[in-house]
Amino acid sequence: xxxxxxxxxxKVTEKGKDVELRCDPIxxxxxxxxxxxxxxxxxxxxxxxxxxxxPDKSGLPSDRFSAERTGESVSTLTIQRxxxxxxxxxxxxxxxxxxxxxxxxxxxxLTVT
Amino acid sequence: AQxxxxxxxxxxxxxxxxxxxxxxxxxxxxxxxxWYVQHPNKGLQLLLKYTSAATLVKGINGFExxxxxxxxxxxxxxxxxxxxDAAEYFCVVSGGSGGGADGLTFGKGTHLIIxx
Numbered sequence: 001x002x003x004x005x006x007x008x009x010x011k012v013t014e015k016g017k018d019v020e021l022r023c024d025p026i027x028x029x030x031x032x033x034x035x036x037x038x039x040x041x042x043x044x045x046x047x048x049x050x051x052x053x054x055p056d057k058s059g060l061p062s063d064r065f066s067a068e069r070t071g072e073s074v075s076t077l078t079i080q081r082x083x084x085x086x087x088x089x090x091x092x093x094x095x096x097x098x099x100x101x102x103x104x105x106x107x108x109x110l111t112v113t
Numbered sequence: 114a115q116x117x118x119x120x121x122x123x124x125x126x127x128x129x130x131x132x133x134x135x136x137x138x139x140x141x142x143x144x145x146x147x148w149y150v151q152h153p154n155k156g157l158q159l160l161l162k163y164t165s166a167a168t169l170v171k172g173i174n175g176f177e178x179x180x181x182x183x184x185x186x187x188x189x190x191x192x193x194x195x196x197x198d199a200a201e202y203f204c205v206v207s208g209g210s211g212g213g214a215d216g217l218t219f220g221k222g223t224h225l226i227i228x229x
Contacts, residue, residue, distance in 0.1 A: 004156075033217075042203055042219035043157075091157070102217065104149075104157040 002026065004105035006092050012111045013082055021077045021108045025094030032075050033102060034067060035091040043091060049075060082112045115140045115206050119220035127228045132191040134223045136204030139185060145207040146187045147217070148178055152200045160202075163187065174198070199227045 005024045013019050025032050034046040045059040049069045060066070064082075069075040079086055089109050093102040120135040138144060148160040161172025168180040174197075178189045187204060204220040 035217075035219075040222075042221045043217070044219075045217065093157075101159060101162065103159075106156040 006105040023092030029094035031095045033093045037089045117220040125226040134189040147205040
């Protein structure tokens with residue numbers, strides 16, 4: 001079946017511009033997670049959704065970052081006024097149940113110039 | 114708070130020889146532990162997971178890991194390395210600080226190099 005998909009696969013943007021990253025989880029998965037992976041680093045947790053609500057936003061690095069989820073499906077991660085330190089691969093994962101095994105998408109590589 | 118330490122940033126072995134990737138964790142309660150693999154330009158794939166059942170966990174592609182509570186370790190092993198095993202490997206613990214209530218806390222990764 002279809003896995004987790006993310007779009008775009010690559011995004012190059014100028015410093016100061018806003019970007020939107022999209023995640024389509026596996027159908028029926030109630031939990032959705034966003035992570036950031038900087039070059040040569042492990043994954044950094046950003047935010048977690050259970051259904052359409054986000055009980056844990058503790059990982060968002062600043063108020064320039066926000067995320068929403070609608071229809072217990074698609075999620076969008078928005079970064080406003082991008083900075084060069086935002087350059088990273090942004091990964092989305094979903095799981096059938098809370099605390100279940102997570103399935104990862106291929107990621108969006110964001111480059112801020 | 115939970116954390117994961119991968120003791121080696123790079124490991125190089127010859128094809129056909131054993132692989133050992135070391136991982137130590139700290140947790141305030143019984144954790145769930147995972148190993149994920151990331152091949153170049155590909156998504157993360159779950160290799161295996163420990164969730165308080167058998168302490169020796171078998172995964173895909175001949176990998177296995179042993180949960181040792183007394184040593185707070187969850188080392189990943191494979192008896193005989195194959196060229197296709199070259200990738201980045203992440204040891205992961207579920208939940209806690211940095212990972213959200215149900216998110217994952219990742220180690221910094223071990224880059225496995227296979228010499229022909």
